[in-house]
Amino acid sequence: MGRVNSPIPVREVVASDDTYKRGYHKGNLGGLDAVDTDLAVGNIKKDVNVFGKVGTFENTLAEDVIETAKSALIQNEAGTIKVNKFTIDGETEQDLVSLTQTYADPSITVASAVLLHQQSVTNFTFRLYMDGVMVSESANLVLWMPEMLIGTRAMVGADKICKASIYNVDESGGFCYIYAEQGGTLRVNCFILAGSVKI
Amino acid sequence: MRLTLPLTGTVLVEGSVWGDGRLSGDPQDPIRPIGIGLTNVSWQMVDVDLENEVMVIEIKPAEMIEEDTGEVDGEGNPVYRARATTQAEKVGFLQHAKDLIEGHSKEELYTMAKCPKLKRPFKVGG
Numbered sequence: 001m002g003r004v005n006s007p008i009p010v011r012e013v014v015a016s017d018d019t020y021k022r023g024y025h026k027g028n029l030g031g032l033d034a035v036d037t038d039l040a041v042g043n044i045k046k047d048v049n050v051f052g053k054v055g056t057f058e059n060t061l062a063e064d065v066i067e068t069a070k071s072a073l074i075q076n077e078a079g080t081i082k083v084n085k086f087t088i089d090g091e092t093e094q095d096l097v098s099l100t101q102t103y104a105d106p107s108i109t110v111a112s113a114v115l116l117h118q119q120s121v122t123n124f125t126f127r128l129y130m131d132g133v134m135v136s137e138s139a140n141l142v143l144w145m146p147e148m149l150i151g152t153r154a155m156v157g158a159d160k161i162c163k164a165s166i167y168n169v170d171e172s173g174g175f176c177y178i179y180a181e182q183g184g185t186l187r188v189n190c191f192i193l194a195g196s197v198k199i
Numbered sequence: 200m201r202l203t204l205p206l207t208g209t210v211l212v213e214g215s216v217w218g219d220g221r222l223s224g225d226p227q228d229p230i231r232p233i234g235i236g237l238t239n240v241s242w243q244m245v246d247v248d249l250e251n252e253v254m255v256i257e258i259k260p261a262e263m264i265e266e267d268t269g270e271v272d273g274e275g276n277p278v279y280r281a282r283a284t285t286q287a288e289k290v291g292f293l294q295h296a297k298d299l300i301e302g303h304s305k306e307e308l309y310t311m312a313k314c315p316k317l318k319r320p321f322k323v324g325g
Contacts, residue, residue, distance in 0.1 A: 091234075103220075105220070106219070106220060107220070108220075123238075129224075129229055131222075131223050131224070132208075132211060132223050132224025132225055132226050132229045132230060133216060133222060133223075133224050133229060133230045133231070133244070133247065134229055134230065134231035134232070134244070135216075135243065135244040136241070136242065136243045136244065137241060137242055138241045139238070139239050139240055139241045139260075139261035139264075140238060140239065140261070140264070140265075142261075142263040142264060142265050142281045143265055143279055143280070143281050144281065145263050145281055149241075149243075150243065151243065151244060152244075153216040153217065153220065153244070154215070154216060154217050154218060154219070154220025155220050156219070156220040156221060157221070160223075161226065169236070169238070
């Protein structure tokens, strides 16, 4: 029986397919980067060698914004104990502190809000918003216990507001006291901060 | 523990909280999960799914709670004290939240919370 001769196929490497089949290859005088122009050093991670192309690409994360804002401190009528007293209707919210900033496109922002030295009558929660979206809420506030909230989201453009508030969970009106003095010294009792990273 | 809650509020700019980062709510009526009374848990947003109009949140049980001591102060007001929650209480808080959300349909949750559905006046395609 004679030998069966199968023709050796002529193959071609193409940019859309990474298979490298057996056969005769047409070749390309321009090299592999002529076959696929994306095979460029700028698209390859720095110092990684792909078919002789040593990459130069590096992530360029950069700080975008860091800003803090603190709530105002007020003195009560008695003049001795500094306290912010909020009388809040049932199922109603009271803004405490906010900050407005411009964020790069694209970027990721982390905001944090802290509430200290509070005493509430009826149940209150502490809330954090980022550009009109509620991103975090505490459980019911506990007497004198500090609360911290963290929110993360992409947020781009100008005049973006991060804010913290307290919310009266109950149907009836109630009071929330946020004390501003400790040991005779005025202290910040609520603050918010936001930091973003430009991608 | 993650839960998915229906959204309420008003969308001013359609978008996402990741990706383009353009989702923006009305400051007077912010985008938020319905107020269903997740009393003894705190939560943090994981993502907003505008197509289904829900928010995915990560919940954690409260570490401290106030309890009535049974005493009253000089003005007749009840005296409360703060204490750490027990492990059993923490598990109970999470289970309560899970049962509350997953035990009802989206429509039922809106009714229970007495919240309107998410308003999207600028949604393309109606």
